Amino acid sequence: MGMRIQRFASFLAVMLMWAVLPGCSGGGDNPSSAGGGAPQGTPQVSVDPPQNLGTVTLKPGADSKEFFVDVRGSSFMLIAEGSTFTSDIDIHSVIDPNGATLVTADREDKDPIGKNLLKEFGGSAVAGLFPHTPDYSVQPGRYSFRVRNNDRVERDISLKAIVKHGVNPSSGTLNVNLVFCGVQGLSASNALAGQTPASEKFLIIFNRFKQIFRDAAHIEITAPTLIDCSPTVAKLVAVVSGKDEFIQNGQSDEMDQLFQVNRQDEILGLSSNLPENALTIFFIPVAELPRNGNGHYDLLGVSGGIPGPAMTPGTKHSGVAVATGNLASQVERELRVRGETMAHETAHFLGLFHTTERDGQHDPISDTPECPKSNDVNLDGLEASECINLDGQNLMFWGAGVLGLAQDQLTDGQRLVLHRNPLVH
Numbered sequence: 485m486g487m488r489i490q491r492f493a494s495f496l497a498v499m500l501m502w503a504v505l506p507g508c509s510g511g512g513d514n515p516s517s518a519g520g521g522a523p524q525g526t527p528q529v530s531v532d533p534p535q536n537l538g539t540v541t542l543k544p545g546a547d548s549k550e551f552f553v554d555v556r557g558s559s560f561m562l563i564a565e566g567s568t569f570t571s572d573i574d575i576h577s578v579i580d581p582n583g584a585t586l587v588t589a590d591r592e593d594k595d596p597i598g599k600n601l602l603k604e605f606g607g608s609a610v611a612g613l614f615p616h617t618p619d620y621s622v623q624p625g626r627y628s629f630r631v632r633n634n635d636r637v638e639r640d641i642s643l644k645a646i647v648k649h650g651v652n653p654s655s656g657t658l659n660v661n662l663v664f665c666g667v668q669g670l671s672a673s674n675a676l677a678g679q680t681p682a683s684e685k686f687l688i689i690f691n692r693f694k695q696i697f698r699d700a701a702h703i704e705i706t707a708p709t710l711i712d713c714s715p716t717v718a719k720l721v722a723v724v725s726g727k728d729e730f731i732q733n734g735q736s737d738e739m740d741q742l743f744q745v746n747r748q749d750e751i752l753g754l755s756s757n758l759p760e761n762a763l764t765i766f767f768i769p770v771a772e773l774p775r776n777g778n779g780h781y782d783l784l785g786v787s788g789g790i791p792g793p794a795m796t797p798g799t800k801h802s803g804v805a806v807a808t809g810n811l812a813s814q815v816e817r818e819l820r821v822r823g824e825t826m827a828h829e830t831a832h833f834l835g836l837f838h839t840t841e842r843d844g845q846h847d848p849i850s851d852t853p854e855c856p857k858s859n860d861v862n863l864d865g866l867e868a869s870e871c872i873n874l875d876g877q878n879l880m881f882w883g884a885g886v887l888g889l890a891q892d893q894l895t896d897g898q899r900l901v902l903h904r905n906p907l908v909h
Contacts, residue, residue: 527650531761531906532557534795537643542633547589550577550628553645559622559904560647562612563793564631571608572634573641578602578612581625586614589630598848599837601790605634609799613791613835613905617848618897646794646906653899654702656908658830659762661709666718667769667808672710685811685819686767692823693830696879700894701831701902709759713766721768760795763833763907764803765826769810783807785825787832794907804829824891828879834905836898838882839875842866851897852878 540548553560564573578587587595591603597620602612615621633639664671669682678687694705713721758764788801796802806826811819837847842865844857855871868876868889875881878893894902902908 526655527652529648529650529652529656529909531649531909532647534563535645535647537645539640539642540631541638541640542631543638544633544636546633547576548631548641550630551643553627553629553647554625555581555622555627555647556624557622557647557649558651559906560614560627560645561791561794561906562614562629563644563646563796564610565642565793565796565799566608566633566635566639571639571641572605573607573610573639574603574632574634575610575612575629576603576632577628577630578614579628581623581627586620587612587629589632600848607789607801609789609793609796609801611789611791611793611796611801613901615904616791616835616901617850618900619848619850644796648904648906651900651903653896653903656701656703656903657706658697658703658834658908659706659708659759660830661711661758661762661764662707663711663713663758663764663766663803665713665721665766665768667767667811669811670767670808672712675710676707682811685814686808688816688819689806689808689823689826692820693826696824696827696892697830700879700892701899703902703908709762711758721766758797760797761907761909763792763794763830764797765830766803766805768805768807770807784822785829787829790832790837791835791905792833794905804833820890824879827892831880831894831898831902834902834907836880836901839878839880840866840871841882847880849895849897849901851895852880853895855881 535553537551537553540551542548553562562575562578564575566573574591576587576589577585579585584596586597587600587602595602597615598617600612600616601607602610614627631641631643633641662672662675664675667682669680670686674680674683675686676683676690678684697703697705712718785804785806787804788799792801792803793799804826806822806829808822809818814822837849839847839849839852840855844855844860844866846852846854853871853874855866855874855876857866859870859874860866861870866882868881868883868891870876871881877889877891878895878898879891880894880898881891
């Protein structure tokens with residue numbers, strides 16, 4: 485799960501909780517050209533409807549039989565969904581049509597495809613994008629995989645696959661559902677109108693988000709659906725606190741229920757019916773994460789996964805949440821940081837990791853600059869200011885520096901990964 489956290493008044497930190505959440509070229513996608521921009525011509529891009537691969541019931545610790553998916557595209561996504569937030573599911577033993585292992589069975593292994601979250605602890609809905617770096621490609625044919633129930637009780641796990649054909653890193657569109665949950669002065673009816681003080685502030689956030697995706701990712705953002713949470717849900721997430729169930733799946737109880745807003749509203753008779761071919765972004769007033777000892781961090785944003793489960797509404801990982809804070813008290817540079825947070829968490833959901841972590845670990849994409857641990861001159865973890873000539877201004881650097889330092893850059897490799905996601909068309 486990707487998170488962005490405010491630690492000090494002028495310092496914003498982005499943190500990824502690796503231990504708690506799991507989170508392509510055949511068909512015209514040439515990985516060797518990933519560093520050189522768009523391929524020749526204009527590839528035709530399309531996405532097949534999600535394939536229902538069935539449901540499997542697994543006892544504690546059990547592995548499933550092999551499941552198969554036929555791929556004749558440039559990328560595909562596998563999704564495994566459990567029934568409750570305490571589920572702990574792995575997707576493993578992913579084998580390509582030539583018999584090459586992409587993901588092993590052992591959680592301790594370093595997978596041949598590089599860093600991924602398919603076997604991380606705590607995922608009740610797990611998604612894997614293939615390929616998730618420019619350094620390998622999808623081979624046409626039949627892929628096999630298995631799932632594992634790491635929970636202590638029997639679980640039903642539903643499986644599906646989504647195949648995408650073609651990739652065009654120079655042009656794409658991402659639809660977003662905007663859901664407003666109790667932010668003072670902000671609602672679906674006024675958010676994009678800019679006619680109230682709150683909506684004027686929100687437009688700075690939203691326009692910064694759109695600008696980054698347009699200029700850095702070459703993806704246009706459309707927002708065809710804006711809705712308000714039901715009053716019950718809005719009250720529930722008035723303050724999202726991480727103190728309750730982070731040990732279970734990396735998200736608080738409130739966040740679990742927020743991402744399940746479709747199902748919860750159906751239970752309440754207030755069905756949202758959000759479109760599946762869009763990423764749902766929830767706006768909440770305040771989010772907190774407890775710090776070691778006393779107090780808490782202000783949590784600016786969280787993604788349901790890296791990547792999140794595309795076209796799968798209603799799971800506890802189905803969306804991105806952005807905390808707006810008190811809009812009335814924020815100046816433009818603070819609002820622009822929240823727009824960068826919105827873009828950062830959206831990129832997590834589409835499949836991007838942090839370029840550099842606080843401890844000097846790096847993402848699996850070969851063309852992203854790497855800030856070495858030796859740059860941590862004050863020995864308190866790498867900061868953007870210590871990596872300014874490397875990836876300190878990349879959208880996916882783990883933490884931001886002082887307010888006013890723009891983090892809006894992406895590499896060709898990062899851009900290619902974003903365009904491989906089935907939500908980008």
